[in-house]
Amino acid sequence: MPTMLQVSGLNHRYGGGDGAHVAVRELSFTVEAGQLACIVGPSGCGKSTLLRCIGGLIKPTGGTVRLHGDLVDGVPDDLAVVFQDYSRSLFPWLTVLGNVEFPLRSLKMSRDERRARAREALAWVGLADADRKYPSQLSGGMQQRVSIARALASRPALLLMDEPFASVDAQTRFELEDLLRRVQRERNSTVLLVTHDIDESVYLGDRVLVLSSSPATIVADLPVGLPAERDQITTRESAEFVTLRAEVARLLRDRNAAAEQALAEQVATTEQVSTGRANR
C-alpha cells in the first residue's frame, strides 16, 4: 500500500521564552493508504495539537507533514476533519442534505452531481431518509453520522477524527464505531483517529500509536492483529483484544509514572536552587 501520510520530526511549541510550552516533540510516523490508525494518549498530551498540525490548521514549529507526497502548508483540499463536538460543527439553518452538500460547493462539480454525492454519503451512514430534517431534529449520534457523511462526501485522501465519539452515550458510541469501521472498509478510506479511550483505539484500529504524556512523543506503534470483521461483544472478550488493551494500558501507565517522576525531580531541583539562592 502506498504511503498516504508522512509525519517527519514534527515539533510544536506554543509561545516563546519562559512561557513556552512544547506540546509535540520529534514525532515521526506514516499511515498507509486504506489504513485506520488510532492515536491514543493521556489527556492534555498533545493529541489535538498533532492533528491540527497534520490538518494544516496550525504551522508546526519544526518538522514536516506530507499528504500523498505533497508538503502540507495550509489546509489541503483533499483532507476532511470530524470533531468531537457535532452540535457546533453542523449548520443549524441547513437541512441534513444541505450540510453534507455544503463543502462540495468548493469543488468543481454541477449541482446535480453535488446532490448525488451528498445523497450517496448519507446512504453510507444509514441516513438516506433524514435528508430533509434539520440537525436539531436529530439525536446526537445521528448528528455525528451527518458529520461523518459530510466528511466522506468529498472523498478525502485523509480523514482526521478528533475524539469523534467522546460526546455520545456508550450504546451510540458502539454503533458509531461499527459504522465507521464498515464505511472505512467499504470506501477503503485512510483514517487517523485520536482518542483517549484505550479500548476504542484497539477495537477500531488496524494499528495503535501510543503517545507519551506532554510533550507528545511516540512510545509504541502496535499492529492490531484482530480479524477485520469485529464485533462489540466477541471481539472485546477475545484473548488478542484483552492482551493488546493491557499492553497499551501498561505503556500509558509506565510513561505517566516516568513523566511524573521527572517532573517531581525537576521541581525538587528548582526548589533546591531557590533555597540555595535565598540562603546566600
Ligand SMILES: Nc1ncnc2c1ncn2[C@@H]1O[C@H](COP(=O)(O)OP(=O)(O)OP(=O)(O)O)[C@@H](O)[C@H]1O
Ligand atoms: N493555543 C495554545 N497555547 C498554549 N498552550 C496550548 C495551546 N493549545 C494547547 N496548549 C497546551 O498544549 C498541551 C497539549 O494540548 P492538546 O489540546 O493538544 O492536548 P490533547 O491531548 O488533545 O488534550 P485533551 O485530551 O484534553 O483533548 C496542553 O498542555 C495544552 O494546555
